[in-house]
Amino acid sequence: MHRISTGSPFEATMGYSRAVVKGDWCFVSGTTGYDYATMTMPDDPCEQARNCFRTIFATLAQAGFAPADIVRVQYTVTDAALVEAITPALGEALGEICPAATMVIAGLIRPEMKVEIEATAMRA
Numbered sequence: 001m002h003r004i005s006t007g008s009p010f011e012a013t014m015g016y017s018r019a020v021v022k023g024d025w026c027f028v029s030g031t032t033g034y035d036y037a038t039m040t041m042p043d044d045p046c047e048q049a050r051n052c053f054r055t056i057f058a059t060l061a062q063a064g065f066a067p068a069d070i071v072r073v074q075y076t077v078t079d080a081a082l083v084e085a086i087t088p089a090l091g092e093a094l095g096e097i098c099p100a101a102t103m104v105i106a107g108l109i110r111p112e113m114k115v116e117i118e119a120t121a122m123r124a
Helices: 009-014 045-063 080-094
Strands: 002-004 019-022 025-032 070-077 100-105 115-122
Touching: 002 045, 019 045, 025 045, 045 080, 045 115, 070 080, 080 100
Parallel strands: 070 100
Antiparallel strands: 002 019, 019 025, 025 115, 070 115
């Protein structure tokens, strides 16, 4: 088993890994829209979703996986009204991959967080 960190302060204080690789599987933790290099969060939900995918794709690359290896995603948004706003980012990132997906409407741990994306990848 191999654990991957992005250096996010949340990982250290909450005791989790950004991703865990086990065999041909990579499990990427729920990822919010922070730019972890600057710890800034855009207000725009679509830009938050794009940041989520930047972090997820960088994590997958570090683990030796490609975006095309994603087989499942779960989206959590804080309000159903945000789904339309984030849809362009979802299509840009996964439109040709078409993984199994779930969308959940729920609260997130900080008020600036509007979207969180979790992904599972498998090497074929």
